[in-house]
Amino acid sequence: MGVDAGSVAAPAPKASMLPIAVLAAAQFIMVLDTTVMNVAISQIVIDLDTTITSVQAAITLYTLVMAAFMLTGSRMGDLFGRRKILGVGLVVYGTGSFITAISPNMTVLYIGWSFIEGFGAVLVIPALATLIVANYSGAQRALAYGILAAAMGAGAGLGPLIGGFATTEFSWRYVFAAESVVVVLVLLVLNRIGDAPRSDHKVRMDYVGAVLSAVGLGLVVFAILKTGEWGWVQPSGALTIGGTEITPFGFSVVPFMIAAGLFVIAGFLRYESKLAAEGRDPLLDPAILRIGPLQNGLGMMATQQTILAGTFFILPVYLQVVLGLDALETGVRLLPLSLALIVLSGIGGRLGGKVAPRTIVTAGVGVLLLGIIVLLATIQPELNGVRFTVAMLLAGGGIGLALSQIGNVIMSSVGSDEANAASGLQGTAQNLGASLGTALIGSVLIIGLTSGVQDRLAVDTSLPKDVREQLAEGTAGGVDIITTAEAEQKLTDAGLSPAEVDSATAIYEEARLDGLRTAIFLAAILALLAVPVARRLPDKPLSTQAAPGAP
Incomplete structure (x- = not known):
């Protein structure tokens, strides 16, 4: 029997690198400014007369806006076309970057960065992944995703160096202004990449689903963000409305907010299932969540982003607040992490067409866990440069x-x-993980710092009893993350003698290190929990497998 020549698949032509170059540039700036914000924390606190906790809130709100509205942004691509929505999102994002660059105070920074940039990213990020599918296939698609991951790594990795240099030599504002310029350059060549085909079916926006998903996710992440101020179970502070403190049944409001958020998310999924059953257009068909590889991939994405975002919040605090390094020195110290992330992302992308994701991701999680363990042993009053570099590389x-x-x-x-x-x-998943990472690991740091101060004051004998009681009362609602010099000044202003200032400062320094170690230990736990998820990923190279439902 003869073979039909038309049935023999010809080798796929090599696709142009222009689409992935454009998409990678967009991905780069999506990640860059978060790491710049992290490394410029100390200078932003001074320039805008604010606190580290306020900057943490800005970082968390930025990723929270993206997590809460990402599904809505994805649906906008269905309605208007992915390439067009990518362009609109870049315009919104560039506008937010410019507003951030000229921010005179935290309120304007919240508006420009946390909200306007966040809403721009909501339109951009879903379009990036979809446009890769539209422009590449097979092994080329695996390579393209590796390049996109490398761009994400470059933004996360080079951000500290770029932001550190700009902050030290000029101002952190220049980085955000430069992002607006990059946006313009990307827009100039956007029409030269292939667009994803649109469905013949006229899609409608699911407004109820958009509100429910945003409220549910927002409640959960916002509650976790406020744990450092309100406490997890026992109230260390309280949500205050109209002068009335909200402490349900004597407990912190946090667990009640988390429960409410999860209840809303459950209602969202039920509502979406109802729309799908009726043949209408849900924001998300819950049936897609039953696909095993998708579930595990989303779980790994959220976990990795939680660890990455939390680490990038913790490390500048250690390097700048504890060790007193400036922004540029901080960027240099984080450079090994950046380089390793970029290089291994590229290598992993090239291996993706030959080696199973399960093997590569499991190896990655194991190396990450080892790096966190080394880092945990590195958090000391003085920097062990060799050990810190090894931890960053791993x-x-x-x-x-x-x-x-x-x-x-x-x-x-x-x-x-x-x-x-x-x-x-x-x-x-990406941005929910990032917002949870900054909120959760940041709150663990603050809680660990506060409890460490309280525990040491309870047993310290170098301070008079009345001074210990005064300090305990003043720190019961939470302790700010500040430098040693700032702590000494606050204690002096409180009327303590020089000897008492020295003793109280030593207590604060020890508690600050313990808080950092506790936060990093949490990152190690998260990495350990990711191992069984990684073991459930596909056990064959993806270029040899057809996607479910694909021809």
């Missing part, structure tokens, strides 16, 4: 290997009709 390399595969796992687990929904879920 952590960056591990994250790079894992991230190089996760995007391809998620997008390859669905057919082309569900690609935009999967990209929206990927963006949601």
